[in-house]
Amino acid sequence: MFELHVLGTSSARFAHGRSVSGSVLNTPGGLALIDCGEGMQKRMMDHNRALKSSGLENRTRISRIRAIFLTHGHLDHTWGLLPLLQTLDLDGRQNRMVVMGPSTRAAIDWATQHPGEAPPVDSGISSTDLAILFSQWQAIGTKDEDASYTIDWVLIPIDDDQPFKSPIQPLEGVTVTIVPTHHGVPSCGYHFESKGGVGKFDIEKANEMGLSKGQIGQLAQGKDIIIDDESLSADSFRGEPQPSPSLLVSGDTAHGPVGFNAEKLPSPPRLLLHEATFLADKQEKATQYYHSTAADAARHATSCKASVLALTHYSSRFKSLSSFVSEAREHFSGPVAVTLDGDWFEIATDGNVFHHVRVENGWNKKNL
Numbered sequence: 001m002f003e004l005h006v007l008g009t010s011s012a013r014f015a016h017g018r019s020v021s022g023s024v025l026n027t028p029g030g031l032a033l034i035d036c037g038e039g040m041q042k043r044m045m046d047h048n049r050a051l052k053s054s055g056l057e058n059r060t061r062i063s064r065i066r067a068i069f070l071t072h073g074h075l076d077h078t079w080g081l082l083p084l085l086q087t088l089d090l091d092g093r094q095n096r097m098v099v100m101g102p103s104t105r106a107a108i109d110w111a112t113q114h115p116g117e118a119p120p121v122d123s124g125i126s127s128t129d130l131a132i133l134f135s136q137w138q139a140i141g142t143k144d145e146d147a148s149y150t151i152d153w154v155l156i157p158i159d160d161d162q163p164f165k166s167p168i169q170p171l172e173g174v175t176v177t178i179v180p181t182h183h184g185v186p187s188c189g190y191h192f193e194s195k196g197g198v199g200k201f202d203i204e205k206a207n208e209m210g211l212s213k214g215q216i217g218q219l220a221q222g223k224d225i226i227i228d229d230e231s232l233s234a235d236s237f238r239g240e241p242q243p244s245p246s247l248l249v250s251g252d253t254a255h256g257p258v259g260f261n262a263e264k265l266p267s268p269p270r271l272l273l274h275e276a277t278f279l280a281d282k283q284e285k286a287t288q289y290y291h292s293t294a295a296d297a298a299r300h301a302t303s304c305k306a307s308v309l310a311l312t313h314y315s316s317r318f319k320s321l322s323s324f325v326s327e328a329r330e331h332f333s334g335p336v337a338v339t340l341d342g343d344w345f346e347i348a349t350d351g352n353v354f355h356h357v358r359v360e361n362g363w364n365k366k367n368l
């Protein structure tokens, strides 16, 4: 099961009660963040307190974070990272932390040769490439030997448009796939897939063969047994493995990356959380600034065969978001959710997706 707590749904700046990007992903392999905009640690603490006071068992504690996945280096997605890392040090954290994100080989080489420096304007390397930011953040103290814990800063060079399995897999039992996207700096989305459950045990087959209770018990535990000198494999008593639910978080992107395609991904996501900065009347502007419209997000949802589309990352020009759903529905036949700060999604093991909509004293649970 996955839970995705979306704690910021505004692009670029705070607006209409909406914070900048940052989501908490709870997985069978531990807690992770996807982006970490300004004020993220406080948002997590407030959200955690609200979960607790409404009697829910779900939690978003900063001490539990195992990995932070950054989609790109723009500050509205990263400016909350250092304060959060510092709080963890003050708290005496011991466990390693993985902070990872996309870059280019040129930027990684440059940052290795010029640690802590900004690249010259004519170098073709963006000053908000994560290789540059990581190197600067290390220079101002995150590489401190006196820190209570170690940070693994992981840069993923993006060479082309094709999705690929992440070389670092920080969440046990969860496979992370990097989905290169189209933005003004090296950028990617992340596809998360948990291992499916084992198939159903075929008790009828075992009974028909006249196996004893003890033998059936062994097979059910996954142990092969020997009957009349013949080996019976436990696997042959199991049906098809349960589907492994997956989700895809887009990060910032213009329309068109090849990764938003069911054939290119390990599995079609049950949930696609996709940016929708604009509506289609500003399509030209969206493309120019490497962002999506609600229609673009819906086209990606259709091409990657997502079951549910959830929109986020709205421009501050929009107070009301009602047109986002109607526009997306023209290009995607599945359920469309407008996400607001504090909403969370549950992707159940059977693939069902629930939208927990933030209300004054808790959440309303909707089956999508």
Ligand SMILES: [Zn+2]
Residues within 6 Å of the ligand: 011, 012, 021, 074, 076, 077, 252, 313
């Ligand atoms: Zn953004």
